[in-house]
Amino acid sequence: MASVKNTGFFVGEVQSLFRCTIAGEEMENCNSLDLIQGQGVEGDRYLNGTGHYSPRPHPDRQVTLIESEVLAALLRDAQVNLPPEETRRNIVTIGVPLAHLVGRQFRIGDTVLYGGRLNIPCRYLEDLNDRPGAFNALVNRSGLNAQIIVGGPVYVSDKIAPLP
Amino acid sequence: MTKKLLIASRIERIEHLSAQVKRFSVRPVHRPTFPDTTPGSHVLVRHKNGLLRSYSLCGGTEDPGLYQFAVLRETDGKGGSVAFHDNTAEGDSIHVSYPTASLPLHPEANSHVFIAGGIGVTPFVPLALAAQQRGHSATLHYAVRTASAAAFKPTLQAIPRLAMELYASDQNQRLDVAAVVSGLAPEQHLYVCGPPRLLDAAGKAAQAAGLNGRVHLESFSGLDAAEANSGDPFTAYLSLSKRTVDVPANKSLLQALRSSGSGLDVDSSCEGGVCGACRVTLLGGDAVHRDICLTPREREQNIITCVSRGKGTITLHL
Numbered sequence: 001m002a003s004v005k006n007t008g009f010f011v012g013e014v015q016s017l018f019r020c021t022i023a024g025e026e027m028e029n030c031n032s033l034d035l036i037q038g039q040g041v042e043g044d045r046y047l048n049g050t051g052h053y054s055p056r057p058h059p060d061r062q063v064t065l066i067e068s069e070v071l072a073a074l075l076r077d078a079q080v081n082l083p084p085e086e087t088r089r090n091i092v093t094i095g096v097p098l099a100h101l102v103g104r105q106f107r108i109g110d111t112v113l114y115g116g117r118l119n120i121p122c123r124y125l126e127d128l129n130d131r132p133g134a135f136n137a138l139v140n141r142s143g144l145n146a147q148i149i150v151g152g153p154v155y156v157s158d159k160i161a162p163l164p
Numbered sequence: 165m166t167k168k169l170l171i172a173s174r175i176e177r178i179e180h181l182s183a184q185v186k187r188f189s190v191r192p193v194h195r196p197t198f199p200d201t202t203p204g205s206h207v208l209v210r211h212k213n214g215l216l217r218s219y220s221l222c223g224g225t226e227d228p229g230l231y232q233f234a235v236l237r238e239t240d241g242k243g244g245s246v247a248f249h250d251n252t253a254e255g256d257s258i259h260v261s262y263p264t265a266s267l268p269l270h271p272e273a274n275s276h277v278f279i280a281g282g283i284g285v286t287p288f289v290p291l292a293l294a295a296q297q298r299g300h301s302a303t304l305h306y307a308v309r310t311a312s313a314a315a316f317k318p319t320l321q322a323i324p325r326l327a328m329e330l331y332a333s334d335q336n337q338r339l340d341v342a343a344v345v346s347g348l349a350p351e352q353h354l355y356v357c358g359p360p361r362l363l364d365a366a367g368k369a370a371q372a373a374g375l376n377g378r379v380h381l382e383s384f385s386g387l388d389a390a391e392a393n394s395g396d397p398f399t400a401y402l403s404l405s406k407r408t409v410d411v412p413a414n415k416s417l418l419q420a421l422r423s424s425g426s427g428l429d430v431d432s433s434c435e436g437g438v439c440g441a442c443r444v445t446l447l448g449g450d451a452v453h454r455d456i457c458l459t460p461r462e463r464e465q466n467i468i469t470c471v472s473r474g475k476g477t478i479t480l481h482l
Contacts, residue, residue: 024431025259026169028194055429123404123481127445130167 011161012095014108014154015068016084019044023052024128027085035063035111037151041090052124059147060116064089066143067098078137086129089119089143096160098144105149109158112150119143168431168441170210170259171198173231178254181315185283186249187222187234190258197228198260203290204267204355206382208433208441209233210259213251216431217244218439220286220357220382221263222316224293231260234315236283242435264440266457267382269294273353278304279344279366281358282313287382289316291355292326300325307331307339307362345369348378357382383456387436387471392416395452398474402428402482403447411473418442418469421482428482430469437471444469449478 018027019041033041040047040062046054053061066089074080084092091108101115121138125131177189192198206220223232237249252258267287269276276295278288288304295302304326308314311332320328331337341356345366348354356366356379363381370379393416400409400417405428411420418435421428433441437455446467452475455468467480 021172022170022259024168024170026171026194028172052429123445128168 009162010095010097010100011159012093013160014091014156014158015094016092017154017156018085018088018090018092020088021045021048022050023054027088029085032153032155033090034153035113035148035151037148038062039148039151044090058116058145060145062148063091063113063146064119064143065091065093065096065098065146066119067096067141068092068094070138070141070143073141074134074137078133080131080133080137082129082131082134082137086125086131087143088125088128091154093160101144101146101162105163106161107163108160109152109154110150111148111152111154112163113146114149116145116147119145166264167262170208170261171195173258173260175252175254175256175258176230178252181234182313184237184313185234185315186237187232187315188248188252188258189223189230189232190260191229191231192260193257198231199262200228201225201231201263201290202265202268203294204269204287204382205263205265205290206267206287206439207231207233207263208261208439211244211247211252212256212258213247215244215247216433216439216441217248218434218441220267222286222289224290231263234283234286236315267291267355267357267380269298269300269355270353270378270380273351273378274298274300275349275352276300276302277344277348277352277354278302279339279341279354279356279358279362280304280306281362282308283315284356284358284362284382285314285316285320287357288355289319292320292323296323296325301327303327303329305329305331305339305344307333307358310334341365342369342372345375345379346373348373348375352378354379355382356380383438387454389435392436392454392471393419395473396475399477400474401449401477401479403479404482408477416470417467417473421469430482432470435470437468440468442469443467445481447479447481450475451478 017030017033020027045051066087119142121142123135126134172193173190179187210216219233235245235248238245331339397413409424431441433439440457443466452473453463454471
């Protein structure tokens with residue numbers, strides 16, 4: 001019987017970065033984001049307390065990530081075209097198996113994050129973007145909610161790697 | 165349906181069109197252009213104080229980075245128009261929704277008759293421009309309280325193929341809606357926007373003349389608050405949160421959802437069944453639709469929570 005092998009070390013990168021100031025606002029495509037330690041993304045609705053889920057705050061929602069590979073899979077498997085800015089996540093990654101970062105610290109550029117829990121998709125996103133099928137297609141691959149352990153700026157193309 | 169996203173924008177210019185009407189010109193902040201519009205569209209506009217209101221777009225389509233809407237100051241309204249008039253400045257940030265084509269020119273018509281009551285004139289600026297561009301003839305019957313209150317008059321007068329009849333009630337000039345409806349030529353379509361009394365008169369005249377398919381109404385008022393917030397009691401089952409919310413006879417579904425302690429925050433704007441901001445997905449049950457914004461097909465899977473109700477138990481995707 002084949003043994004389950006830890007994927008070990010990997011290095012991916014930031015493909016795109018987003019934020020918005022209030023619930024329901026179109027996400028702004030940014031070249032960089034400032035991560036504030038223990039709080040959230042500078043200028044983002046969840047730092048401002050104006051997000052859809054702000055009435056139910058949780059430290060794991062300081063910053064959110066999703067894999068660009070998932071977006072390709074949504075199109076392939078469910079014919080759902082969800083552009084990166086419509087995921088409503090702050091960081092879209094490439095080459096990062098986000099599920100492996102749950103319960104671990106990882107680095108993006110000079111910042112350090114902690115993978116709190118896997119994101120659970122919401123119907124709200126599907127409704128907001130008028131993308132029928134997005135909710136079901138995102139189940140079990142909706143990205144990662146994370147805490148900011150060491151803050152600082154992150155940039156498009158920054159390297160993402162787990163810490164030992 | 166339309167995306168419910170709000171576009172971060174900035175107010176570029178505010179102009180007085182009459183003593184009580186201001187025109188707001190806005191541009192997007194993070195994108196070069198707004199989504200394309202069909203003449204006869206409206207948008208939801210979120211004031212910086214959080215109020216959400218529905219306004220017709222009243223500009224042309226030549227500049228895709230510019231949306232324009234006009235607001236009549238109504239002191240006895242729900243506060244939106246006063247906020248836009250008294251507490252808004254050029255440079256302010258503002259949010260605008262994607263446009264909904266609520267009163268488009270009918271694709272098979274090549275001659276159009278418009279009836280506007282007061283600030284209900286706003287959609288007819290882009291509609292008259294579109295008719296002009298298509299080489300169609302158009303007539304606007306425009307009812308106002310006083311001739312000086314007729315917003316957009318110079319703009320409309322400058323459209324060559326548009327014939328305009330102005331009716332100022334302070335000069336005892338009365339618009340006979342039924343006569344306009346019954347005088348509709350076979351190739352003409354009629355479009356009406358204005359206060360409920362005007363729409364009601366046009367609707368009844370259209371029905372009497374058997375012209376429902378050629379008469380198109382746009383309302384920005386809908387049910388009044390007393391009617392919107394009452395009806396037979398029913399139950400809403402929320403499938404995602406697995407909760408049951410009882411809606412009593414003296415509350416709307418929207419009010420019951422908000423006071424249920426479920427933490428649900430459903431958007432809303434007009435609270436009269438007009439704008440569609442409080443739409444949620446309907447999964448099952450016998451809904452009593454009282455909105456004036458959803459098509460019959462949209463009603464199969466959606467409900468407007470500010471006015472519509474149910475019989476027995478309805479199931480919502482919340």
